[in-house]
Amino acid sequence: xxxxxxxxxxxxxxxxTFDTLFLLALVMAALFIPLYLGLAGGGKTTLELKxxxxxxxxxxxxxxAQWEKLGFTAGPKTEENATSAAExxxxxxxxxxxxxxxAITALVVIGYFFIVFHWxxxxxxxxxxxxxxxx
Amino acid sequence: MTQxxxxxxxxxxxxxxLGPGHVWALGVGIVLVGEYMGWNFAVGKGGAIAAxxxxxxxxxLYTCVAMIDSEVTSTVAAAGGxxxxxxxxxxxxxxxxxxxxxxxxxTMLEAANAITLGYLVQTVGSMAGFADTHDKPxxxxxxxxxxxxxxxxxxxxxxxxxxxxxxAFVAIWVLFFAVQPWSSVYMKHGDLxxxxxxxxxGVLAAxxxxxxxxxxxxxxxxxxxxxxxxARALPLGTMTGIITLLIAxxxxxxxxxxxxxxxxxxxxxxxLFDAARLTDSTLLMVLLxxxxxxxxxxxxxxxxxxxxxxxxxMGRDRYLPQVFGAVHPKYRTPYRAIxxxxxxxxxxxxxxxxDQVITFSILSGLLEYTFMAINVIxxxxxxxxGVIKRGYxxxxxxxxxxxxxxxxxxxxFAVFLGYGTQLIAMMVFYIVASLWFAFHRYKFVRRGAQFTxxxxxxxxx
Numbered sequence: 090x091x092x093x094x095x096x097x098x099x100x101x102x103x104x105x106t107f108d109t110l111f112l113l114a115l116v117m118a119a120l121f122i123p124l125y126l127g128l129a130g131g132g133k134t135t136l137e138l139k140x141x142x143x144x145x146x147x148x149x150x151x152x153x154a155q156w157e158k159l160g161f162t163a164g165p166k167t168e169e170n171a172t173s174a175a176e177x178x179x180x181x182x183x184x185x186x187x188x189x190x191x192a193i194t195a196l197v198v199i200g201y202f203f204i205v206f207h208w209x210x211x212x213x214x215x216x217x218x219x220x221x222x223x224x
Numbered sequence: 225m226t227q228x229x230x231x232x233x234x235x236x237x238x239x240x241x242l243g244p245g246h247v248w249a250l251g252v253g254i255v256l257v258g259e260y261m262g263w264n265f266a267v268g269k270g271g272a273i274a275a276x277x278x279x280x281x282x283x284x285l286y287t288c289v290a291m292i293d294s295e296v297t298s299t300v301a302a303a304g305g306x307x308x309x310x311x312x313x314x315x316x317x318x319x320x321x322x323x324x325x326x327x328x329x330x331t332m333l334e335a336a337n338a339i340t341l342g343y344l345v346q347t348v349g350s351m352a353g354f355a356d357t358h359d360k361p362x363x364x365x366x367x368x369x370x371x372x373x374x375x376x377x378x379x380x381x382x383x384x385x386x387x388x389x390x391x392a393f394v395a396i397w398v399l400f401f402a403v404q405p406w407s408s409v410y411m412k413h414g415d416l417x418x419x420x421x422x423x424x425x426g427v428l429a430a431x432x433x434x435x436x437x438x439x440x441x442x443x444x445x446x447x448x449x450x451x452x453x454x455a456r457a458l459p460l461g462t463m464t465g466i467i468t469l470l471i472a473x474x475x476x477x478x479x480x481x482x483x484x485x486x487x488x489x490x491x492x493x494x495x496l497f498d499a500a501r502l503t504d505s506t507l508l509m510v511l512l513x514x515x516x517x518x519x520x521x522x523x524x525x526x527x528x529x530x531x532x533x534x535x536x537x538m539g540r541d542r543y544l545p546q547v548f549g550a551v552h553p554k555y556r557t558p559y560r561a562i563x564x565x566x567x568x569x570x571x572x573x574x575x576x577x578x579d580q581v582i583t584f585s586i587l588s589g590l591l592e593y594t595f596m597a598i599n600v601i602x603x604x605x606x607x608x609x610g611v612i613k614r615g616y617x618x619x620x621x622x623x624x625x626x627x628x629x630x631x632x633x634x635x636x637f638a639v640f641l642g643y644g645t646q647l648i649a650m651m652v653f654y655i656v657a658s659l660w661f662a663f664h665r666y667k668f669v670r671r672g673a674q675f676t677x678x679x680x681x682x683x684x685x
Contacts, residue, residue: 111660113568116568120576121575123580124575124580155484186640194644197651201654201658206318210315212317220674
């Protein structure tokens with residue numbers, strides 16, 4: 090026997106506005122919480138450069154010429170030497186990590202997909218049932 | 225199949241006016257900016273050679289995406305692209321998530337484009353003696369102008385994209401020949417390539433930004449309801465698009481890696497423009513300035529087009545408040561969706577650093593590609609070949625899907641290296657949004673009406 094098709098309630102304009110604002114707030118939170126907590130870009134570190142001459146920073150003659158053409162200078166970065174390349178050259182990523190961090194991240198991604206696919210399958214049965222079995 | 229929306233009692237739909245050239249322009253137009261900025265952060269994560277390996281591995285990932293996408297899209301030709309596919313093949317919650325992946329991948333890409341344009345105007349302003357030039361007004365102007373253009377109509381928007389994308393593409397070719405890649409006048413790969421500064425771990429890490437060379441090519445599917453012949457135009461536009469991008473990506477790497485130190489290249493905002501500066505040719509500088517501006521405009525333009533179509537489709541299906549499902553009575557565009565996404569793009573472009581914005585975009589894209597790999601396997605299981613008419617059948621199934629799944633897994637690890645917090649923040653966002661949809665929003669959605677394709681019942685149901 091065919092089931093009665095599901096009749097969704099009509100959402101008021103106020104409800105629609107609230108839903109829209111909720112989504113907007115959620116998006117902003119995803120951006121600003123990592124930035125606000127200073128966690129964004131946390132995977133970077135700075136090399137300690139003892140010698141900030143071009144050669145001391147590991148730059149050969151060709152590299153030096155290109156840095157200079159781009160407007161950079163050697164030496165430590167100070168107020169007087171604001172165009173120093175030392176900051177760029179010493180910036181590095183820190184790829185050290187705890188295996189448990191990796192395991193948690195993997196679990197979150199896999200768990201997310203598992204739950205979304207599983208839940209979708211349940212909802213999809215209703216969709217197919219109503220679309221094909223109510224004719 | 226064209227769906228319609230009621231406005232003042234009249235049924236109106238999106239206009240079918242686009243050809244394969246527009247589809248190519250939409251795909252390449254969104255992505256070509258990836259050659260002008262962003263890809264080079266892969267150099268920062270692993271060195272120049274790692275970035276080249278990442279460029280080709282990501283190229284393989286996107287070839288799988290294009291193959292899969294061409295088959296599914298030419299069969300599920302509805303606005304919203306992968307969102308409409310998820311709705312028909314996987315189910316509502318996945319569709320809702322895919323819709324959000326699309327919207328945020330494109331909106332963040334739009335924000336990244338506006339940041340780059342603003343930065344370039346500020347740089348060139350300073351070089352021209354206008355030291356007080358500020359990037360922020362240009363960021364706002366770019367987003368507002370393009371949103372207005374999209375509001376006014378899709379044909380004018382994508383024709384505009386076709387022209388400026390072609391100019392930006394030609395600029396890369398001109399620079400490539402101008403630096404005489406056959407000689408060592410400008411190209412100093414021998415002196416500038418420094419091996420793998422982070423070892424092979426850096427090669428893996430570089431894959432994160434290697435995706436930026438191609439991210440958005442799958443956006444061709446968003447125009448499915450507006451192309452005259454989806455079965456022909458969508459596969460043709462998408463596959464020629466990916467070939468164009470593979471060529472442009474390799475040329476871009478060759479020019480930049482051979483002309484500037486990797487430490488600079490890995491953190492530059494406008495690497496191709498910088499490459500032109502290093503040739504000492506004013507003509508090339510002007511050309512690459514124009515190329516960068518045009519590529520950012522074309523990309524942001526396509527992004528607004530795609531993000532708004534996905535948002536519109538979700539509104540039309542009541543996955544989002546119904547107000548977003550409206551088509552403009554005169555311009556026939558999803559105008560409310562276009563307007564709603566403007567402040568989101570503005571906030572990200574105004575406050576967030578470029579690499580963070582790009583990472584948000586890449587992560588949404590990555591989640592989408594993971595879905596696509598599983599989706600095509602389910603598609604073939606539920607409707608085997610011969611059961612429904614497909615516009616295009618991709619070869620070697622399920623190999624492309626399995627390769628895509630493997631490459632996505634590796635890329636998650638690449639993002640985890642250095643940007644693990646963003647990865648978790650993004651996942652938390654999608655988990656909270658999913659809970660909101662499953663336990664609140666879905667009650668407003670009609671059940672059977674979500675399935676609109678004229679197909680038989682899927683196998684197993």
